[in-house]
Amino acid sequence: MTTEAQELTLEVTEAAREAVLALRAEESEAESLALWLEVTGAAGGAYRYDLYFEALADRGPGDAVVSAGGLSLVIPEASVAALDGATLDVSELDGGLVLRNPNVPPGQAQGDLSSEAAQLVLRVLEEEINPSIAMHGGRADLVSVEDGVAYLRLSGGCQGCGLASVTLSQGIEVAIKDAVPEIVSVVDVTDHAGGANPYYEPAKK
Numbered sequence: 631m632t633t634e635a636q637e638l639t640l641e642v643t644e645a646a647r648e649a650v651l652a653l654r655a656e657e658s659e660a661e662s663l664a665l666w667l668e669v670t671g672a673a674g675g676a677y678r679y680d681l682y683f684e685a686l687a688d689r690g691p692g693d694a695v696v697s698a699g700g701l702s703l704v705i706p707e708a709s710v711a712a713l714d715g716a717t718l719d720v721s722e723l724d725g726g727l728v729l730r731n732p733n734v735p736p737g738q739a740q741g742d743l744s745s746e747a748a749q750l751v752l753r754v755l756e757e758e759i760n761p762s763i764a765m766h767g768g769r770a771d772l773v774s775v776e777d778g779v780a781y782l783r784l785s786g787g788c789q790g791c792g793l794a795s796v797t798l799s800q801g802i803e804v805a806i807k808d809a810v811p812e813i814v815s816v817v818d819v820t821d822h823a824g825g826a827n828p829y830y831e832p833a834k835k
Contacts (some may be wrong), residue, residue: 636711640667642698645720646727651701657683664689664702667718669709672735678710679764680727720760728761748775750810759802770802778814780806 654660664686669676691694692707705713716731751772759770773781803816
């Protein structure tokens with residue numbers, strides 16, 4: 631894998647490469663397109679991203695280009711430092727693309743949850759859940775673990791989203807309970823009414 635312009639270490643797994651190439655094949659003038667990966671902001675202690683196809687020829691002189699077996703990825707100059715060391719992969723949860731990024735926005739520290747169960751839940755969130763929902767601008771943070779109940783706060787694209795309850799029950803809760811048998815239920819403590827998501831609608835009781 632080679633880089634040009636800015637120095638950048640970004641891995642693309644074989645599964646991710648094949649998935650992206652399959653998606654690109656559906657585009658017109660596919661061979662001229664690169665996958666662009668850009669940091670669009672930060673929420674809940676993590677970066678938010680945008681993935682899109684655009685002509686490789688549109689890259690600027692300061693943008694980083696990563697080549698992976700017939701696929702070019704362009705990382706805009708402003709996003710290079712935030713994505714150095716990241717890995718583009720395919721989620722085991724839903725088969726979608728996920729970005730596993732070791733970097734966090736400046737000043738975004740995570741809470742100290744020291745119990746064994748809490749540490750296991752944190753691991754599931756950081757390795758599986760958050761890389762998946764980050765592609766949609768979302769993040770799930772562990773607030774506490776008490777009596778077998780994991781309390782989560784959703785942020786970014788998940789806060790105020792009418793589908794948040796579906797995401798929690800069908801994705802996050804299943805993954806956590808499968809990986810951490812001590813957890814018997816997962817509770818969303820997010821103030822969804824305070825979310826800025828334009829697609830917010832009150833949850834149906």
